[in-house]
Each structure stands twice: as C-alpha cells, then as structure tokens.
Amino acid sequence: MIDTSVAHPARRYNYWLGGEHHFPADRASGDAIEAAMPTIRLMAVENRRFLGRAAAYLSAQGVRQFLDVGTGLPAPGGIADVVDPSSRIVYADNDPLVAQHAAALLADGRVYLEADVRSPREILDHPSLRATLDLDAPxxxxxxAVLHFLRDDDDPHGVVRTLVDALPSGSYVVASHATWEYLPPTVVERLTAQNGDGRFAPRDGAQFAAFFAGLEPVAPGLTSVAHWHAAGDLPSIEDVACNGIVARVP
Incomplete structure (x- = not known):
C-alpha cells in the first residue's frame, strides 16, 4: 500500500529530476529541502549522470550483471540505457510505487525485487536474484544515493559488507553519498532543521570511503559525482555536495 501522505526519498528524487511520479507530500518535502539547499536539483541530476558514466565504464570492463539496490523510479539515464543490451539486471527498492512502475525497467534478463537495503541477505537469497545473476561471475x-538513508543504528557497514562479500573477484561497486562537508554552516543548519526524524545521515568523504576499505578504487578514486570521469565545464563540488566512488573487488 502506498502512503501518499508521507514523503518518500525515491519519489522526492524523481521530483527533483523533473519526473512525474510523485505526490504533494513529496513535492512539499522536496521544495522545503530545496529552500534550504538551492542546488539540490543539481545534485540529483549530477548523481544520475554519474550513474550513467559509471555503468558505462563497468560495461566497458566486460561486466554483464548488475544489482541495483535503491533503484528509484524510472527516469532517463538508467543502467539499462548505457550497458551492453545482453546484460542481466536485478533492481531492488522498498517503495511500492517503484514496484508499480517496475514494468518500464524490465525485459528479458531483468527482474525487480521489492526489498529493503537494510535486509541485504534477503536480497541476495531471493530466488529471482539467484535465477538471474551468477554470483560466481563479476x-x-x-x-x-541510498547509503545516506541508513543511520548508524541501521548498521550500514554491515549492510555494505554483506553485499560486497557476496561478490566474486572482478566485481565492482558503484556508490554515491550526499555530504555536508562543503556546505556553509547556515545551509547545514537549514538542512538539519529539515531532518527532524534523523533518517538522512550525511557523511563526509572519509566516512564514506570507510565503507569500501579493502576494495581497489578506480581512478580518480573518491571524488564529486560531478567530476568522476566527466569532462567540460563542471559544476563545483560545493554546489553538488555528493561524493562518488567506483571500486573493484580484488
């Protein structure tokens, strides 16, 4: 059942991207956060572009299987738009509205799981995942943009470790995480006021990098999502306020 009276991150993100799958509560929440941080839509757009560039990079390395946890609502620039057409993809998200629109993501070799990142073992053991992905191949x-919705009491390091430990050598992890480390104190104060339930957990670059200890970062390593393998006139790290990393499993 979809509770349209409470904002959901996937729908709010879709709103910032200019999508159509959101409700008044999502728009109100999105507008309040944008009032606190006027470049939030830029963050969403640059995060989506990072996803596309990173997925294309993995495809160029020969990766033909993807597990997308925290899929979000369908929007241009998704994994399937840039990877080899033969790739198998498992999408997972916990928003019932995403499940309703999952048909737009699916084709032969692509499945959707209604699942929560906080339960990584359930994702990995799901029969549809096991039927779609070969966990002996990369x-x-x-x-x-999912780890910043895991508070420390959600054991985010345990979540990431469980997922990564299931991957064979030659696999890759692509991750992004909002940060307040570059923002002026006045902006941080306004954002904190919008985070009354503490569900959003911003982390700085060092805290984010700690999730991937033992992996092999792809150059240039941890950087702004707007700058990873990007060219041209790039937005500032301060305006985007979101770190990204691509790392190989040794």
Whole structure:
C-alpha cells in the first residue's frame, strides 16, 4: 500500500529530476529541502549522470550483471540505457510505487525485487536474484544515493559488507553519498532543521570511503559525482555536495 501522505526519498528524487511520479507530500518535502539547499536539483541530476558514466565504464570492463539496490523510479539515464543490451539486471527498492512502475525497467534478463537495503541477505537469497545473476561471475553492485538513508543504528557497514562479500573477484561497486562537508554552516543548519526524524545521515568523504576499505578504487578514486570521469565545464563540488566512488573487488 502506498502512503501518499508521507514523503518518500525515491519519489522526492524523481521530483527533483523533473519526473512525474510523485505526490504533494513529496513535492512539499522536496521544495522545503530545496529552500534550504538551492542546488539540490543539481545534485540529483549530477548523481544520475554519474550513474550513467559509471555503468558505462563497468560495461566497458566486460561486466554483464548488475544489482541495483535503491533503484528509484524510472527516469532517463538508467543502467539499462548505457550497458551492453545482453546484460542481466536485478533492481531492488522498498517503495511500492517503484514496484508499480517496475514494468518500464524490465525485459528479458531483468527482474525487480521489492526489498529493503537494510535486509541485504534477503536480497541476495531471493530466488529471482539467484535465477538471474551468477554470483560466481563479476557483478556491478550499484548503491546510488541510498547509503545516506541508513543511520548508524541501521548498521550500514554491515549492510555494505554483506553485499560486497557476496561478490566474486572482478566485481565492482558503484556508490554515491550526499555530504555536508562543503556546505556553509547556515545551509547545514537549514538542512538539519529539515531532518527532524534523523533518517538522512550525511557523511563526509572519509566516512564514506570507510565503507569500501579493502576494495581497489578506480581512478580518480573518491571524488564529486560531478567530476568522476566527466569532462567540460563542471559544476563545483560545493554546489553538488555528493561524493562518488567506483571500486573493484580484488
């Protein structure tokens, strides 16, 4: 059942991207956060572009399997738009509205799981995942803009460790995480006021990098999502306020 009276991150993100799958509560929440941080839509767009560039990079390395945890609502620039057409993809999200629109993501070799990142073992053991992905062959694990919704009491390090430990050598992890480390104190104060339930957990670059200890970062390593393998006139790290990393499983 979809509770349209409470904002949901996937729908709010879709709103910032200019999508159509959101409700008044999502728009109100999105507008309040944008009032606190006027470049939030830029963050969403640059995070989506990072997803596309990173997925294309993995495809160029020969990766043909992807596990996208925290899929979000369908929007241009998704994994399937840039990877080899033969790739197998498992999408997972916990928003019932995403499940309703999952048909737009699916084709032969692509499945959707209604699942929560906080229960990684349930994702990994799901029969549909096991029927779609070969966990003895490299997998691209995509964790885009999802880890900052795991508080420390959700054991985020345990979540990431469980997912990564299931991947064979030669797999990759692509992740992004919002940060307040570059923002002026006045902006941080306003954002904190919008985070009354503490569900959003911003982390700085060092805290984010700690999730991937033991992996092999792809150059240039941890950087702004707007700058990873990007060219041209790039937005500032301060305006985007979101770190990204692509790392190989040794």
């Amino acid at each position: 997998v691209g694990l995509m964790l885009l």
